[in-house]
Amino acid sequence: xxxxxxxxxxxxxxxLQDLPGWLAEQPADQLGDIIIKGREIIDRTxxxxxxxxxxxxxxxxxxxxxxxxxxxxxxxxxKLSGGAAAERVEVAHQLKELPRTEEALARGExxxxxxxxxxxxxxxxxxxxxRKAEATLLKAAETMDPGQFVGVARNFEHQVDAQAALTEAxxxxxxxxxxxxxxxxxxxxxxxxxxxxxxxIVRTALEPLAKPAKGDMRTADQRLADALVGRCRxxxxxxxxxxxxxxxxxxxxxxxxTLAGIDGxxxxxxxxxxxxxxxxxxxLACDSAVTRITGLGELEREITHAGRSIPPATRRAMVxxxxxCVFPGCDRPASWCDGHHLVHWADGGPTKLDxxxxxxxxxxxxxxxxxxxxxxxxxxxxxxxxxxxxxxxGFRSTRGVRPARA
Numbered sequence: 584x585x586x587x588x589x590x591x592x593x594x595x596x597x598x599l600q601d602l603p604g605w606l607a608e609q610p611a612d613q614l615g616d617i618i619i620k621g622r623e624i625i626d627r628t629x630x631x632x633x634x635x636x637x638x639x640x641x642x643x644x645x646x647x648x649x650x651x652x653x654x655x656x657x658x659x660x661x662k663l664s665g666g667a668a669a670e671r672v673e674v675a676h677q678l679k680e681l682p683r684t685e686e687a688l689a690r691g692e693x694x695x696x697x698x699x700x701x702x703x704x705x706x707x708x709x710x711x712x713x714r715k716a717e718a719t720l721l722k723a724a725e726t727m728d729p730g731q732f733v734g735v736a737r738n739f740e741h742q743v744d745a746q747a748a749l750t751e752a753x754x755x756x757x758x759x760x761x762x763x764x765x766x767x768x769x770x771x772x773x774x775x776x777x778x779x780x781x782x783x784i785v786r787t788a789l790e791p792l793a794k795p796a797k798g799d800m801r802t803a804d805q806r807l808a809d810a811l812v813g814r815c816r817x818x819x820x821x822x823x824x825x826x827x828x829x830x831x832x833x834x835x836x837x838x839x840x841t842l843a844g845i846d847g848x849x850x851x852x853x854x855x856x857x858x859x860x861x862x863x864x865x866x867l868a869c870d871s872a873v874t875r876i877t878g879l880g881e882l883e884r885e886i887t888h889a890g891r892s893i894p895p896a897t898r899r900a901m902v903x904x905x906x907x908c909v910f911p912g913c914d915r916p917a918s919w920c921d922g923h924h925l926v927h928w929a930d931g932g933p934t935k936l937d938x939x940x941x942x943x944x945x946x947x948x949x950x951x952x953x954x955x956x957x958x959x960x961x962x963x964x965x966x967x968x969x970x971x972x973x974x975x976x977g978f979r980s981t982r983g984v985r986p987a988r989a
Contacts, residue, residue: 623691629698630689633675640672670699677702680710683717693721696729704736707751712743752778766857788814792919798912801945813919813944837864842929866951869924893922893934901939909965910946910957921947925958940965 609617636653639645645656658668678685684701687693701720705713713720716739724732741748761775777785792810795801801809840848841861851864859867893901902917920941926932940959942950946967949955954970 622694626693626695627689627691629671629695630678630685632671633678633685633688636672636675637679640675673706674699674702677705677710681705681713681717683714683721687721687724693724694729697724697732700724700729700733700736704740707740707747708743755779766853769857771857796913796915809944816944817918835859835864835867837861839929842868842927844927844929860952862951863948865927865929866921866947868929869921869927869947893939897934897936897939898922900936901941904936905941907941908943908946909940909959910942910949911965911967913943913946915943915945917941919943923947923950923957 606614606617636657640653645651645653648656648660650656650659653672654665654668657663657671658665661668661671663671678688678698678701681701684693684698688695688698701713701717701724704720720736720739723735727735737748740751756778759775759777759781762773764772764774789807789810792813793803793806795806799806835851835853837851837859838849841851841864844861844865848861850858850860852858901922905917907913907917908915908920920943923940923942924932924934925938925940928934932938940957942957950957950967955967956970957965957967959965
């Protein structure tokens with residue numbers, strides 16, 4: 584009798600080859616169960632891989648491929664990042680001491696991220712302490728998503744050893760950092776880590792500003808990015824409901840031709856590096872103090888024209904009239920808005936109430952950088968419309984405007 588030499592892994596791989604064709608035939612509205620079943624297969628496979636990792640590492644099988652340790656071997660051969668490879672090796676070690684957890688993972692009763700939390704708890708407290716409450720913790724894990732279960736595990740750690748929990752929190756606090764990169768292709772990369780308290784403070788501060796407005800087409804990530812910038816722009820004026828308080832100083836260097844939007848003008852230059860298109864400079868200059876510097880070489884004189892900033896009294900009158908962003912359909916509050924010159928002051932428009940309107944940052948950008956036209960009708964109704972002709976971003980058609988004298 585001839586016996587097949589096909590292994591269970593061979594059968595799994597064969598099934599994976601047939602899966603795309605079968606999946607394409609399934610109704611789209613019935614793919615939910617398939618997605619969940621696929622996640623369960625991945626999680627249960629992690630339990631098998633944990634046991635295999637321990638045995639392979641103990642036998643030093645990685646040496647046959649020229650590696651000095653399990654983590655670098657798994658990083659290269661398993662196509663994982665260094666952090667992911669180290670995590671799987673550590674989880675494999677801890678699960679050896681938590682047999683109930685490994686069995687629950689193998690049966691699909693918990694997910695891999697639940698097992699990671701159990702392993703980290705054992706790393707902090709010792710596997711002996713976790714085994715005493717393993718059944719209770721696993722019961723909680725079966726009914727919670729991994730994020731919720733982390734809270735349960737952290738509370739358990741604090742109950743068992745409050746000092747150790749404090750030490751771990753302090754260790755996490757020491758790992759905090761924030762990096763702000765240099766502008767590259769018009770974007771600045773921000774990267775960082777905060778401890779739990781810092782993260783909660785930032786999220787609490789940003790969430791109210793990140794809620795979608797009616798007809799909001801931004802993604803959740805874009806709304807959160809705009810909320811961060813908006814919160815920083817509010818500066819010390821954050822407590823002013825009308826947004827009339829002082830704001831952080833953003834220094835931009837540009838020519839009068841840039842402010843006038845004349846073709847061929849140089850871009851605006853930011854103090855911290857990077858350039859801004861002329862229309863962005865004009866938007867920011869809608870409500871800014873402007874200093875004109877004349878002379879070559881050494882600076883001969885400076886003349887500050889604070890009148891370019893909308894005076895607090897005018898701002899309050901504008902808020903009393905407009906109440907919120909005047910872009911049709913938008914109800915973002917005044918504290919989120921800039922003052923916008925309907926006729927830019929660089930084009931001769933006055934900084935007076937009749938020439939001003941409240942615009943949230945999203946719609947202020949739409950009017951300037953994206954070329955929309957905003958006007959107020961005689962009866963006080965605001966109308967916005969896109970331009971008829973598409974203009975390349977960062978450039979404006981020649982308008983024959985003479986630069987305003989500062």
